Amino acid sequence: MSILLTPTARNATAAAFDPTSTPARTNGAPTYSAEYLSELKASTPSTRPRLQDDDSISYDADVSLAADTLAQSSLASIVDLTGDADTEASILSSSAVQAAKEKRDRLRKMRTTADEDFISLSVTKHSDIPQGPHPESRLMREEDELGEGDDEYAEYTSAQERIALGKKSKKVEARKRREEMSELILEAEEQDEETMEWEAEQLRRGGTYVDEVKGEAAKPVYKPAPSTTSSNVSLLVPTNAPIPDLDLAVARLKGSLTSLTTSHQQNTASMASLAQERVQLEQKETEMREMIVKTEDKRSWFAAFREWVENIATFLDEKYPQLEKLEEEHVSLLQERYDLISQRRRVDDDDDLSLFLGSLPAPPQSQEIDELGRVVPxxxxxxxxxxxxxxxxxxxxxxxxxxQxxxxxxxxxxxxxxxxxxxxxxxxxxxxxxxxxxxxxxxxxxxxxxxxxxxxxxxxxxxxxxxxxxxxxxxxxxxxxxxxxxxxxxxxxxxxxxxxxxxxxxxxxxxxxxxxxxxxxxxxxxxxxxxxxxxxxxxxxxxxxxxxxxxxxxxxxxxxxxxxxxxxxxxxxxxxxxxxxxxxxxxxxxxxxxxxxxxxxxxxxxxxxxxxxxxxxxxxxxxxxxxxxxxxxxxxxxxxxxxxxxxxxxxxxxxxxxxxxxxxxxxxxxxxxxxxxxxxxxxxxxxxxxxxxxxxxxxxxxxxxxxxx
Incomplete structure (x- = not known):
């Protein structure tokens, strides 16, 4: 809850606390004395001032919106700041609070602003506000409120942005986006003097401000050497250091040279191996390319060969039956010739056998009839x-x-x-x-x-x-x-x-x-x-x-x-x-x-x-x-x-x-x-x-x- 102070109260508070009477400072730190503390305690009020029902009181918007809450709360207090600073605050009784609440409820139900005892906390008239789907209800939904902020915050919610569809509009949109980004970068890089002064003042008030500018080196100041006495001569004069041995230095240098030589040899060997590996990789790459070319040539050749073989197979499927038929015809001709020769040889053998061994009895023969029905002799x-x-x-x-x-x-x-x-x-x-x-x-x-x-x-x-x-x-x-x-x-x-x-x-x-x-x-x-x-x-x-x-x-x-x-x-x-x-x-x-x-x-x-x-x-x-x-x-x-x-x-x-x-x-x-x-x-x-x-x-x-x- 906010407490509003009238100009009179603000003046009284300002008079009670004098900024000139600041505490004494010792080496930059404040020192509070007894007189200062008692004076500060006397000027500070112990209770809240009473708030009177006066038309001259200035209300803040937050206070007006929280008035109902003050009336309903038993712990709320109304401070009257129109009187003097020493005026004691009074707490209202429960009957007064209850009467005030009833009065405010009655005036709210009458829905009128003519009564002087009721002051509307809203800038607009009640009739101008949309009543919503339930005008008799005091509750209001979020979607029924006036002004949802879409238009007010359209710049931050991308409500007004449009999607570019054409080629030209996309170029324009991209150019605007680049310009906005450039402006933001420039604004981030710029340093406003007023802003810097305000920040410095805030740091000073918080006690963490440093007067010296960062980055500026302090100027060297000459300081004379302190006087020497017998008691601190041993502290100022350094002790004797042993002179370095030449052999140790030479050994140390030789060790460094050996390590550098070994490192150089290792690096040289690594470079040689890397060069050899690179040559091998190049050779392998060449071989792989040649292999790919050969494989592609082989694939294309076998594709053509396969097509040709299929054509040959089709050709043979068509011609082979003709060839086999002619071969069978040739065999049948040879068989017919052999049958003629064998038949004649068999007849000659029968004639010769019948001459020296006797003729065989003739088998009974059936009569043969020709096409005209005559018996063939x-x-x-x-x-x-x-x-x-x-x-x-x-x-x-x-x-x-x-x-012959x-x-x-x-x-x-x-x-x-x-x-x-x-x-x-x-x-x-x-x-x-x-x-x-x-x-x-x-x-x-x-x-x-x-x-x-x-x-x-x-x-x-x-x-x-x-x-x-x-x-x-x-x-x-x-x-x-x-x-x-x-x-x-x-x-x-x-x-x-x-x-x-x-x-x-x-x-x-x-x-x-x-x-x-x-x-x-x-x-x-x-x-x-x-x-x-x-x-x-x-x-x-x-x-x-x-x-x-x-x-x-x-x-x-x-x-x-x-x-x-x-x-x-x-x-x-x-x-x-x-x-x-x-x-x-x-x-x-x-x-x-x-x-x-x-x-x-x-x-x-x-x-x-x-x-x-x-x-x-x-x-x-x-x-x-x-x-x-x-x-x-x-x-x-x-x-x-x-x-x-x-x-x-x-x-x-x-x-x-x-x-x-x-x-x-x-x-x-x-x-x-x-x-x-x-x-x-x-x-x-x-x-x-x-x-x-x-x-x-x-x-x-x-x-x-x-x-x-």
Missing amino acids: VANSTALMRDRTVARSGRRLRRRAQN TQEEEGYSTDATLPPSDAADFQTAISKLLNKGQDVLSDVRAKDFREPSQGLGKWFGEWREKFGDSYTGAWGGLGMISGWEFWTRLEILGWDPLEDKRSLDTFSWYKSLYGYSRPRHAEDDEDDEEPELGPDGDLVSAMISTAIIPRVCKLVDGGALDPYSAKDIRNLIDLAEQIEASTERDSLKFQTLLKSVLTVFQRAVESAETAVAPYLTLNRPRFDPESVPARQRFLARRQKLLNNMVRWRKYSGERFGIGMLITNLVSSCMLPVAESGWEVGGEERMKKTAAMLPNELVPVVLVDRLEGGK
């Missing part, structure tokens, strides 16, 4: 045999005229087609070759037509640029799997037992041979043949992958005639070429040997099947043609036996070929020879035993020859 078997004999004699005469040699009858085996069938076969082979050329007729890209321009180029770059990944991924074998298509397309229509071309005459052989032996820039073309690359000999890989399986299919399909000496000779030459590129014990090469043996087994089984019914019948008849017929039959079997022996000499005893030879001699040739042992059978079997190795001569044949002697 059955040809006479005797007439057909006579026609075949005449045709056979004509072929033999033509063959002798061409070869007297060849034994039956030894030629008639392994050729008739002229009409041979012409048809050649026509079909020519059409097959034309179809093979049409497979790539719609291809214009050179790298898809020539594998050396596509596969050889890309895989060669891979081997040259990224040799480690190429070797680790077996890139050469991957190239072979793609090159196989062009290799098989090139050998389409090739009959290795009729065509005398060797494997090294094909273009795929030459391309793979050159790819397997890459030439480097430093190699001279006149030098010897370059060494094999990391892939090894890819020619052998292609032979194992494409050539051997193809040859096996051709042999099984009828390309090999087991009675033809020329086919066996060409087959041995081809096997030697394949063996030079692959290992003899490899699985693919053994597959080729097994295919050849299968053809011989079919020939032996066919001969045994043809002889068995005639041996069972065994009704020989007197016929001058029976002796030559027996000789022709044994000559054909002897030709088959000779081919089997030659193949065994090359392949060795594999898959039981020796047992097959023994079985042919004992179960097929010997029984036929015994039917005319005296008329040429014994002589034929002696020749047979002479051409066989000793371990393959059957025991029954040895016994028969020895018994005949």
